[in-house]
Amino acid sequence: MKFQIPIGPQHPALKEPISLRMTVEGEVIVDADIRLGYNHRGVEKVAEEKNWTQNLYLSERICGICSHSHSTCYVQGVEKLMDIAPPPRGMYIRYLVSELERVHSHLLWLGVAGHEAGFDSFFMYTWRDREVVMDLLEMITGNRVHYAINAVGGVRRDLDDLQKAKVLEGVKILRERSVYYFRIGASEPSFVARIAGVGVLPLEKAVALCAVGPTARASGWARDVRKEDPYAVYGELEFDVPTADTCDVLGRVVVRVKELLESYKLIEQMIHKLPEGPIAAKVPRKAKPGEVVSRYEAPRGENLHYIKSNGTDKPERLKVRAPTLANYPATVEMLRSGFIADIPLIFAAIDPCICCAERAVVLTSARSGEESIVRLGDLRRQALERHQKAPLKRNAVWPF
Amino acid sequence: MAVLRTLLYLFVYPGLLFLFAYSTFCEWFDRKVFARLQNRMGPTHTGSFGLLQPIADFIKLLAKEDVVPAAADKGLFRVLPAFGLAVVSAAGLLLPVWNFDLAVPSFTSFQGDLIVLLYLLSLPTLIIFLAAWSSTNYFSSIGGARVLTMLFGYEVPLFLAVLSPAILAGSWRLAEIAAFYQAKPLLILPNLLAFAIAVVAVQAKLERCPFDIPHAETEIVGGTFTEFSGKKLALFRLMFDIEMVVSSGLLAAVFLGGFPGGALVGFAHLVVKTLFVIFLLSLIRALTSRIRIDQVVTLAWKYLAPLAVLQLLIIILLKGLLS
Numbered sequence: 001m002k003f004q005i006p007i008g009p010q011h012p013a014l015k016e017p018i019s020l021r022m023t024v025e026g027e028v029i030v031d032a033d034i035r036l037g038y039n040h041r042g043v044e045k046v047a048e049e050k051n052w053t054q055n056l057y058l059s060e061r062i063c064g065i066c067s068h069s070h071s072t073c074y075v076q077g078v079e080k081l082m083d084i085a086p087p088p089r090g091m092y093i094r095y096l097v098s099e100l101e102r103v104h105s106h107l108l109w110l111g112v113a114g115h116e117a118g119f120d121s122f123f124m125y126t127w128r129d130r131e132v133v134m135d136l137l138e139m140i141t142g143n144r145v146h147y148a149i150n151a152v153g154g155v156r157r158d159l160d161d162l163q164k165a166k167v168l169e170g171v172k173i174l175r176e177r178s179v180y181y182f183r184i185g186a187s188e189p190s191f192v193a194r195i196a197g198v199g200v201l202p203l204e205k206a207v208a209l210c211a212v213g214p215t216a217r218a219s220g221w222a223r224d225v226r227k228e229d230p231y232a233v234y235g236e237l238e239f240d241v242p243t244a245d246t247c248d249v250l251g252r253v254v255v256r257v258k259e260l261l262e263s264y265k266l267i268e269q270m271i272h273k274l275p276e277g278p279i280a281a282k283v284p285r286k287a288k289p290g291e292v293v294s295r296y297e298a299p300r301g302e303n304l305h306y307i308k309s310n311g312t313d314k315p316e317r318l319k320v321r322a323p324t325l326a327n328y329p330a331t332v333e334m335l336r337s338g339f340i341a342d343i344p345l346i347f348a349a350i351d352p353c354i355c356c357a358e359r360a361v362v363l364t365s366a367r368s369g370e371e372s373i374v375r376l377g378d379l380r381r382q383a384l385e386r387h388q389k390a391p392l393k394r395n396a397v398w399p400f
Numbered sequence: 401m402a403v404l405r406t407l408l409y410l411f412v413y414p415g416l417l418f419l420f421a422y423s424t425f426c427e428w429f430d431r432k433v434f435a436r437l438q439n440r441m442g443p444t445h446t447g448s449f450g451l452l453q454p455i456a457d458f459i460k461l462l463a464k465e466d467v468v469p470a471a472a473d474k475g476l477f478r479v480l481p482a483f484g485l486a487v488v489s490a491a492g493l494l495l496p497v498w499n500f501d502l503a504v505p506s507f508t509s510f511q512g513d514l515i516v517l518l519y520l521l522s523l524p525t526l527i528i529f530l531a532a533w534s535s536t537n538y539f540s541s542i543g544g545a546r547v548l549t550m551l552f553g554y555e556v557p558l559f560l561a562v563l564s565p566a567i568l569a570g571s572w573r574l575a576e577i578a579a580f581y582q583a584k585p586l587l588i589l590p591n592l593l594a595f596a597i598a599v600v601a602v603q604a605k606l607e608r609c610p611f612d613i614p615h616a617e618t619e620i621v622g623g624t625f626t627e628f629s630g631k632k633l634a635l636f637r638l639m640f641d642i643e644m645v646v647s648s649g650l651l652a653a654v655f656l657g658g659f660p661g662g663a664l665v666g667f668a669h670l671v672v673k674t675l676f677v678i679f680l681l682s683l684i685r686a687l688t689s690r691i692r693i694d695q696v697v698t699l700a701w702k703y704l705a706p707l708a709v710l711q712l713l714i715i716i717l718l719k720g721l722l723s
Contacts, residue, residue, distance in 0.1 A: 005538045005620075013618035026545070027693060116618045118609055118690025124438040190610050191689040340542065341692045344618040 002030065005340070009038045013116060013344035016354035020347065024340055032335035034328060040358040042376075047318040052078050052152055052287060055315065059305075060146050062320060063356040065108065067146050068101045069298035070305075070320070070356075075150045076231065077294030077307040081287040082152070088233075090154030090279040095233050096167075096270045097140060097149050099263045103174065104133045105299035106256045106263075109351045110181060113253060116344040117194045122184060129177045136170045139163060154280025164271050175264045182257040186250070195249040199334040199346035202247055211330040212323050213301020214259065215350050218244045218251035225297040237269050249349045286313045298323055300351045322356035409499045409508065413663070414670075419492045422671075423641035424454035429675060430644070430682050437686035454641070458634050466630030473534035480534070481628070481635035484527040488642045491520035495649045496575035497670055498663040505573070512572045517650055518559060521605065524643055525551045528614070528624050531636070535627035543623030546614040546693050550604055553700035554611075558601035560708035561594040564715040565654050574650075578658020585657060590718055594711045595655040597704050599680050602647045604696065606640060608681065610688035611696060648677035 002025050009017035017038035023031040043062055047055050055078075060071040072094060079086060086094070107130040114122030134144050140163060141147035141156075149155050185191065201211065206219035216223045224241040226234040242258030244251030289311040296303045301323030308317040327350040334346045363379075364371050374382070411417055428443060428451055435442025443450025468474055493508055494517045500509035525547055532544030566572060568587060569580035581588055604611040615623030625633060652658065652673035659666035659673070691699070 003538060005542070012621055024542075027542070114689065118612060118616060118618070119688070120609070121438045121686045122689070124440060128439055188689065190691050193691055193695055194689055339692055339694070341613070341616065341619050341690075 001025065007343055007347075013347070014354075015112075016352075018352070018354045020335065020343065022335070022340070022343060027339050027341070029335065029338055029340065029343070032332050034332050035364070036328075036354075036358060037362055038358070039355040041355065044318055044320065047315055049314070051285075051313040052082075052315070055318065056150055056152065057146075057148060059318075059320075060148060060150075062322070063353050064145055065105050065353060066101060066298045066300060066303070066356070068097055068149070069296055069303050070322075071148075071150045072098060073294050073296035073298075073303045073305045074307070074318070075152055076296060077292045077305050078152055078287065079283075080292045080294065081290055081307060081309050082284055083288065084153055084281055084283055086154040086281050087278045088275045089158075089277045090281070091232050092270050092274050093140075093155045093157075093159055093279060094150060096159075096267060096274075097137065097147055097155075099266045099270070100133055100137050100140070100167075101147075102263050102299045103260055103267075104130055104137065105351070106260050107133065107174075107178075109256060109299075109348075110185065110253070112348055112351075113185075113195075113249075113345065114191070116348045117191060119188075119191050122181075122188075122191070126181060129174065132170050132174055136167055139166060151280050153283040154278070156280070158279050159274065164274070167271055168268065171264045171267050175261065178257060178260045178264070182254075185253045185257060192250060194341075195253060195345060196246070198249045198338060198342045199349055200247050200337070201330055201334050205333055206247075206330060209329040209333060210326055211301075212326045213298070213351075214252050214255045215301065215327050215330060217242065218255045219247045220245040223302070225295045225302050229295060231295070233270070236273070237266055239266050249345050252349045286311060287315075300324060300353060301326060320356075322353060324350065324353045325357035327352075328357070405499060410493070413667075414492055414495055414497050416489060419489055419642050419645065420638070423638065423645045424458065425451070426645050426648075426674070426678055427454040427641045430678055430685075433679060433682040434686050437682070458638060461634035461637070462631050464630040464633075466632060467627070469535055469537070469627050471536045472627065473536070476530060476534040477627075478632070480527050480531040481632040481639070484524050484531075484639040485635050485642070487520055487523045487527065488639050488646055491517055492642060492646045492649070494520070494574065495646065495659075495670075496578055496653055497659050497666050500575050502575055502579055509573060509575045513574050514562065514566055514572050514577070514654070517574065517646075518562065521643065521647055521650070522551075522555060524639060525605065528636075531628070532614075532624035537626050539620040539622065539626045540624055542620050543614045543626070547607075547624060549693055550607075550611065550613060550696055553697045554601040554604035554704070557597050557700055557704035557708045558605065560705065560712060561597040561601065562650070562654055564594040564708070564711045565591045567712070568715045568719055570719075574653045575658070578653050578660070581655075581657040582660050588655065588657060590714060591655055591711070593707060593714075595651065597708050597711070598651055598655065599677065600684070600704060601700075602651065602677075603681055603684050604700075605647060606644055606681070609685045610691045612690055613693050613696065616690055644678065644681070645674060648674040648681070651677050 002023060004021055004023050007020040007022055008014050009019045019035035021033040022029055043058065047058055050058060056071055056075060059074040060067045062070040107126050111123040111126035137147060138144050140159065141149040149157060201219050203219045203221055206216050206221050212223065220243050222241045222243050227241050239262045242255050242262060244254045287309040289309055291308040294305045303323055304321040306319040307315050310316040331347060331350050335343065362371050363374055409415060432442040443453035446452040446456045468477055494513050496509050500506055505511060529544045529547045532540040566577055569577040571577050607614055615625055625636060628636060656673045659669040
């Protein structure tokens with residue numbers, strides 16, 4: 001018997017709203033369809049109303065996990081437009097926060113992968129240790145989630161020796177724990193049985209569907225913007241791009257844990273090489289007319305910001321292509337095989353950040369399947385009308 | 401006097417009152433152990449050490465809005481939770497804790513009560529399946545199908561595993577099996593393999609990690625219980641708690657020498673032995689990740705069932721040697 005089960009927009013496996021419509025035959029998936037647009041916030045439009053500095057904080061709010069990725073990607077572009085170079089110390093601090101963010105994002109993901117597979121102990125332990133890096137981030141930037149460390153032309157806060165020592169200390173603990181998680185994640189029999197051979201994405205498919213980040217790297221495609229187009233400080237640092245050739249969720253776990261270890265290496269190098277000098281440069285209020293594409297390797301893959309300036313203090317256009325969006329076509333492909341039990345794992349394995357990727361809303365009528373694009377004002381009017389027409393709800397009755 | 405004894409047996413110990421109180425305690429114990437293994441605190445606030453938390457949860461669930469889906473089979477949907485609770489409570493009465501005489505079989509302890517107990521413990525699975533099916537939700541239907549698929553996996557190994565100590569003891573009566581191993585404690589050792597198999601099978605029967613497949617939250621939302629809420633869900637949860645107590649009691653009676661020494665000393669035996677079994681169950685729950693439904697069937701038929709048969713062979717040979 002074939003039927004369609006709705007995974008989302010509200011579902012325990014999803015932390016944000018998205019709709020995966022899975023056609024299943026018993027336990028086996030026969031087809032998958034993905035619907036986006038439940039979390040559109042109009043960030044790009046808002047960006048056109050705000051000046052270069054204000055947009056820094058707006059772009060940070062595109063995502064709650066890789067907030068620094070979006071703000072750094074944006075600020076890189078703006079600095080290029082303004083033709084200024086931030087001082088090296090500022091650069092080092094900025095990318096130090098980047099790597100710490102990658103560590104926190106990957107640890108978070110490991111826990112989520114454990115939780116989706118029903119391995120809650122793994123989830124609890126990784127999230128406990130994630131607090132170490134969260135504390136480091138709070139110490140350096142003053143915030144746990146939206147660090148707001150970036151400023152156009154550098155960073156907002158300096159690092160002192162005590163903080164440097166604390167970061168090194170934290171990295172030592174984290175490295176030890178990550179090696180342990182690597183052992184668990186790649187060898188605990190019931191967990192490996194769930195992830196090995198699940199969500200297979202062969203290399204040629206990964207290339208054809210333009211997968212990015214750990215999803216692409218787990219298919220044996222060594223794509224990393226930090227390596228292939230070394231921006232900022234990455235040219236001066238030594239690190240490897242870990243890949244796996246199993247092309248499945250296990251490979252994605254392995255790649256992410258190895259990336260954690262590479263990030264620790266980078267953090268230590270940055271702390272040791274931290275140059276002296278100012279942390280920020282003076283910047284003009286307006287940018288020259290022109291356009292720029294800024295690339296940045298976020299924890300989830302390549303992040304892309306396109307910024308167009310018309311010579312005023314506001315961008316004419318800001319276009320964000322979050323890594324999750326780039327991974328959706330590959331996800332649909334991966335979801336098309338396997339069991340119902342694999343859905344949360346496969347979907348979680350791209351580390352989806354749904355609100356990052358929402359750029360437009362297309363309304364689909366539930367009855368006819370007709371698609372339409374509606375203005376926000378109309379949508380609001382429709383919602384009010386529907387609410388007024390709806391029959392009165394019977395109140396819940398107190399049982400005693 | 402006999403009537404009073406029977407009433408005491410039915411309603412106080414090991415009847416409803418005890419089963420309710422002890423199963424909530426066991427839930428607390430399980431939650432606490434599970435939490436400590438995960439480096440969490442577990443229940444702390446309600447009562448001392450959070451002991452009253454399961455009862456608080458139960459009462460709170462009773463007070464919640466109770467929705468019956470329009471498309472559901474309303475009769476079945478309403479009656480099944482109470483029926484499930486009744487079945488596991490009846491199973492609890494068969495545990496040989498007190499009020500039995502080894503020489504004289506009675507309605508609580510008779511030749512073949514092992515089979516009846518196993519049968520009563522199989523019923524909840526069918527009740528859950530019917531409950532899932534009657535709620536006509538896609539997630540529930542998938543959950544219900546998973547419940548039955550799992551049943552075909554773990555039931556045979558469980559029965560085979562429980563048979564081997566019974567064969568060695570030469571009886572189908574729980575009290576006699578327990579008495580046999582009390583007399584010859586060393587003979588518990590050859591049954592260890594069967595004990596391990598039975599613990600795994602009971603874990604599957606109770607639908608706990610790695611076998612929480614029928615209500616795998618991240619896959620099929622609430623699974624079998626998606627449409628259940630309020631009182632009905634509370635009863636189902638209590639059913640699982642009591643089932644945990646009864647099945648760990650069964651394992652304790654069959655594998656660990658039962659509960660000797662009358663009501664009071666026997667009570668201490670019951671608490672220690674069931675908590676030991678529940679501790680093992682919590683340990684498995686904390687240490688594994690949920691496996692897939694096809695892997696459960698593979699595990700059961702590739703490893704558990706052959707091992708259980710091997711255990712039976714060992715026991716039969718041993719029995720031949722001993723006599």
